[in-house]
Amino acid sequence: MTHRPPLAITCFAGAEAGEWRVDSNTPVVGAGLARVAHVAVGGADGVWTLNGTASHLRYTTAPERLALRARQEGLGRPGSTRAALIPIRKSEDWWAMAQDERRAIYDAGRHLPIGLDYLPGIARKLYHSRDLGEDFDFLTWFEFAPDQEAAFDQMLERLRACAEWAFVDREIDIRLTRS
């Protein structure tokens, strides 16, 4: 049996310097985050810091994972000079539901098939923040080439129209360019 090392917590620091330059910082639902010039992934200090853990799959089934793996590409592609950091918090009502109730809403919203439509153009990674006692529940991170930005906007529009998004009580859309 493999000895499993502890998971790493990733910090996104909004600061005066960092790998990613902030193009826009837009509150979508609830309070925004202070304006900053850059976001440093793996930073430590900043005007604000958001922490999350790239953890295990919470809803995805084995067949869904196969479909994702067949199409998705990783972060760090040279052409992916644009990124989006979208921290999200869901309401108490969402978290009070049992697993099957949350999964039913997730399914009804076609969350996963919508994401599949934009692979491999939009690469994504999900960080979990809720158990860390953070204000956000998730930090969603996306990377794509500049010509994918319109597709990315369309994907967000479709996701935000899902029933699941009625439970989002804070969301901020931070767009970035690799500096």
Added chain:
Amino acid sequence: MTHRPPLAITCFAGAEAGEWRVDSNTPVVGAGLARVAHVAVGGADGVWTLNGTASHLRYTTAPERLALRARQEGLGRPGSTRAALIPIRKSEDWWAMAQDERRAIYDAGRHLPIGLDYLPGIARKLYHSRDLGEDFDFLTWFEFAPDQEAAFDQMLERLRACAEWAFVDREIDIRLTRS
């Protein structure tokens, strides 16, 4: 929509003083934890500290939750002078599975019905540690009256015989008396 406060992280500190006196400290699978005289729940310093978040339900369905709620009682009952702190880590193989694969093994092991058999005698609370970058994935906490200890041992024996326990790669059984 209710503004949701961040979750609280609970610290279990193995130390020279604390509300709970250690009666035994037994490694079940993998490395043990250093011997300590007491465990302070909500402590901060100690020979060792284990952190976890009482978070949302990960597998439990709505009908299962109803069955649990109908029978379970809370922590802190005056007669519950005994407790057990059982930190558990599951292997890489467990976490590499998709949600439906993990749930199928959880179901096959009858994990939830076994727990139901010991309600309301054995009160329990689950803390999640994995996303915090802790060495353990879960801190399981149980409280019961002294005359329930044999039933508690039987419950553990039945749980440890489940297929799910083949994925446990570290487990320590710490028994406590309220001091």
